[in-house]
Amino acid sequence: MKLPIFMDNHSTTRVDPRVLEAMLPCFTEDYGNAASRNHAFGWKAEAMVENARGQIAALIGGDGKEIVLTSGATESNNLAIKGAASFYKRQGNHIITVETEHKSVLDTCKRLQREGFEVTYLTPAKDGIVTPEMVTAAMTDKTVLVSVMLANNEIGVVQDVDAIGAAIKAKNPKTLFHTDAVQGAGKVPFDVEKCRADLVSLSAHKMYGPKGVGALWVRRKPRVRIDPLIDGGGHERGMRSGTLAVPLIVGFGKAAELAKAEMPAEALRLKALRDRLYRGIASKLPETYVNGSMDPAHRLPGNLNISFAFVEGESLLMALKDVAVSSGSACTSASLEPSYVLRALGAGDELAHSSIRFGIGRFNTEDEVDFVVDLVVKSVDRLRALSPLWEMHQDGIDLSKIQWTPH
Amino acid sequence: MAYSEKVIEHYENPRNVGTFAKEEDDVGTGLVGAPACGDVMRLQIKVKDGVILDAKFKTFGCGSAIASSSLATEMIKGMTLDQAGAISNTQIVEELNLPPVKIHCSVLAEDAIKAAIEDYKKKQKDAEA
Numbered sequence: 001m002k003l004p005i006f007m008d009n010h011s012t013t014r015v016d017p018r019v020l021e022a023m024l025p026c027f028t029e030d031y032g033n034a035a036s037r038n039h040a041f042g043w044k045a046e047a048m049v050e051n052a053r054g055q056i057a058a059l060i061g062g063d064g065k066e067i068v069l070t071s072g073a074t075e076s077n078n079l080a081i082k083g084a085a086s087f088y089k090r091q092g093n094h095i096i097t098v099e100t101e102h103k104s105v106l107d108t109c110k111r112l113q114r115e116g117f118e119v120t121y122l123t124p125a126k127d128g129i130v131t132p133e134m135v136t137a138a139m140t141d142k143t144v145l146v147s148v149m150l151a152n153n154e155i156g157v158v159q160d161v162d163a164i165g166a167a168i169k170a171k172n173p174k175t176l177f178h179t180d181a182v183q184g185a186g187k188v189p190f191d192v193e194k195c196r197a198d199l200v201s202l203s204a205h206k207m208y209g210p211k212g213v214g215a216l217w218v219r220r221k222p223r224v225r226i227d228p229l230i231d232g233g234g235h236e237r238g239m240r241s242g243t244l245a246v247p248l249i250v251g252f253g254k255a256a257e258l259a260k261a262e263m264p265a266e267a268l269r270l271k272a273l274r275d276r277l278y279r280g281i282a283s284k285l286p287e288t289y290v291n292g293s294m295d296p297a298h299r300l301p302g303n304l305n306i307s308f309a310f311v312e313g314e315s316l317l318m319a320l321k322d323v324a325v326s327s328g329s330a331c332t333s334a335s336l337e338p339s340y341v342l343r344a345l346g347a348g349d350e351l352a353h354s355s356i357r358f359g360i361g362r363f364n365t366e367d368e369v370d371f372v373v374d375l376v377v378k379s380v381d382r383l384r385a386l387s388p389l390w391e392m393h394q395d396g397i398d399l400s401k402i403q404w405t406p407h
Numbered sequence: 408m409a410y411s412e413k414v415i416e417h418y419e420n421p422r423n424v425g426t427f428a429k430e431e432d433d434v435g436t437g438l439v440g441a442p443a444c445g446d447v448m449r450l451q452i453k454v455k456d457g458v459i460l461d462a463k464f465k466t467f468g469c470g471s472a473i474a475s476s477s478l479a480t481e482m483i484k485g486m487t488l489d490q491a492g493a494i495s496n497t498q499i500v501e502e503l504n505l506p507p508v509k510i511h512c513s514v515l516a517e518d519a520i521k522a523a524i525e526d527y528k529k530k531q532k533d534a535e536a
Contacts, residue, residue, distance in 0.1 A: 388449035388466065407444055
């Protein structure tokens with residue numbers, strides 16, 4: 001087994017060797033500009049891009065013509081929300097989203113608020129789930145867009161987007177439904193028709209493709225319009241100008257094709273590894289709490305987000321230096337604020353500070369999981385022996401009754 | 408974030424971890440920080456004739472917080488209460504090469520020393536009264 005172990009597959013993933021193989025000719029032989037209409041290099045590049053569009057769209061039940069290629073998910077989320085808000089602003093100025101969305105959704109909405117839009121940020125239930133009723137209760141006749149993610153990047157909670165989309169359209173067919181499917185696409189079944197989405201954000205590097213490329217799926221029937229963020233040569237039907245990154249797009253296409261073909265088997269394997277990790281830890285360590293629903297229908301198969309009470313997350317990451325994972329602790333963020341996702345669940349800042357996110361992916365093995373279980377158990381035991389809170393808890397002291405000195 | 412070698416060394420081999428019975432007359436206990444902020448330090452001193460004979464700590468916090476409190480216990484052993492009370496967080500920052508984002512850990516360690524001394528002095532006063 002090779003150290004360090006990468007178990008942070010929500011942050012990014014290793015490029016699948018089959019994806020890399022598909023990309024390589026684009027650097028050396030087929031390096032044309034897909035917009036060159038007058039020679040064979042351009043034609044070849046365009047054909048490869050069109051093939052990739054089809055592969056990407058097929059993963060989500062869409063059509064290749066509906067794919068707008070971008071630099072990644074952050075751009076896709078910006079384009080979807082700002083683009084739709086701008087185009088449809090005469091119809092209304094109200095947007096609905098959720099407190100646990102990715103920052104590229106939340107900060108985009110905050111900017112629109114400064115420009116005069118009204119935004120409702122829904123608080124999910126304690127298990128991270130947003131119900132269709134929560135969404136429709138917030139809808140008004142001014143609501144032009146609802147943005148609810150398919151799967152959360154921290155807690156792995158999968159929303160019932162099919163029910164949410166149906167509820168939105170039943171209340172007002174004109175209200176657009178955007179879903180950030182970056183973490184969920186290729187991991188759990190997802191279909192743009194079933195969920196009645198209008199705009200869907202995707203990213204290649206979360207599904208074993210290259211970094212630097214993403215897509216926004218934009219519904220054609222009925223046609224959804226967005227104003228572009230980037231003007232120029234009129235690429236991507238005017239919605240996103242800029243020379244297409246052919247090697248990255250080809251890799252994205254291959255990654256999507258593999259994800260679609262292998263999802264059923266891979267999801268089962270990842271869930272088995274995740275459950276092994278969870279059982280291994282929880283059977284040996286008391287006072288551990290899973291963040292987000294553990295209902296298999298509502299959680300990404302490879303995700304485990306768990307709080308180790310009385311142990312601070314960053315100090316635990318330090319002990320797990322042979323394993324790449326991440327923490328919701330404030331100390332690991334630039335802002336010194338604990339995870340806003342965990343706070344939105346009402347878990348309490350203590351548990352947010354104590355949380356570790358494990359993201360199991362295609363290349364993790366059972367041996368790696370067993371190694372991580374042993375290391376986590378040993379490290380948490382050691383840090384609890386150092387923790388005054390653990391000692392107080394063992395002595396039966398109620399920590400919530402103590403007068404702390406926040407600083 | 409990359410840690411300094413000294414932080415890693417204290418984190419991996421923390422000095423003076425443990426607990427004194429806090430009701431003992433010669434023990435002063437400082438408990439500072441808050442779980443919601445992500446760090447809590449408990450630093451204890453054992454005092455005789457105005458001199459800190461021994462010190463112990465337990466810390467819930469990041470590696471830098473653990474290292475800061477470990478170092479603090481090392482520094483104050485053998486000091487008089489006045490000397491220990493004069494320790495400033497900047498000494499801890501320099502010794503551990505803490506980056507700016509971790510300076511609050513050293514402040515907390517300074518606060519913990521002062522709180523432990525205060526607790527000890529209050530006990531002595533209460534005993535006299």
